Amino acid sequence: MRKKIIIFLIILGVFFAAGCVDNGGSDEPAPSIPVEDVNNGGAAGAGETVTGAGSEIVNVEIRNYKFTPQNVTVKVGQTVRWTNNDTVLHNVVGSGIESDYLQKGEKFTYTFEEEGTYQYKCTAHPWMEGEIIVEA
Ligand SMILES: [Cu+2]
Numbered sequence: 709m710r711k712k713i714i715i716f717l718i719i720l721g722v723f724f725a726a727g728c729v730d731n732g733g734s735d736e737p738a739p740s741i742p743v744e745d746v747n748n749g750g751a752a753g754a755g756e757t758v759t760g761a762g763s764e765i766v767n768v769e770i771r772n773y774k775f776t777p778q779n780v781t782v783k784v785g786q787t788v789r790w791t792n793n794d795t796v797l798h799n800v801v802g803s804g805i806e807s808d809y810l811q812k813g814e815k816f817t818y819t820f821e822e823e824g825t826y827q828y829k830c831t832a833h834p835w836m837e838g839e840i841i842v843e844a
Contacts, residue, residue: 765789765817768838770798770810770830775838784844787819798836802828 764786769776771793782788792798792810800807800816803826807816820826820842830836 767791769793770836773798773830773833773836775836778837779839779841781841781843782820784821784823784842785819786842787817788840789815789817791815797832798830799832800828800838801831802826 766780766782766786766788768780768788768790770790773794773796775790780788790800790807790810792812792814795812797809797811799809800818803824805818805826805828807818809832810816820840823842823844826840826842828838828840
C-alpha cells in the first residue's frame with residue numbers, strides 16, 4: 709500500500725517537472741530566422757548556417773542571491789536565459805536589459821544583437837551583479 713503511494717508521488721513529480729519544462733519552452737522567443745529563408749536555402753543558399761534555436765541559448769541560474777555563471781561570453785545573436793531558482797523575487801536590469809521581477813521558476817530571455825559588454829544587476833539586491841560579453 710505504501711509502495712503505491714510512493715509510486716504515485718513519483719509519477720506526480722514527473723508530471724510537475726514536465727509541466728515546468730513546457731512552460732519554459734513557451735516563454736522562449738520565436739527563432740528570428742524567417743521560415744521562408746530556411747526553405748529557400750537549398751538552391752539559392754546564402755551560406756547561412758541554421759542552427760537549432762535550443763543550442764543558441766545560454767543559461768544563467770539565479771540562486772542564493774547570485775547569478776551563476778556570473779560572467780558569460782556569447783556570440784552576437786545568441787540568447788541568454790535567466791531562471792530564478794530562489795523563492796525571493798529577482799530581476800535582471802542594466803545595459804538595456806530589463807526584466808520584470810521573476811518569481812521562483814520564472815525565466816527571462818534576452819537576445820544580444822550587438823557586440824559589447826553588458827553589466828547588469830538585480831535592482832532589489834544591487835550587490836547581485838553579472839556580466840555578459842557579446843563577441844562577433
Ligand atoms: Cu534579487
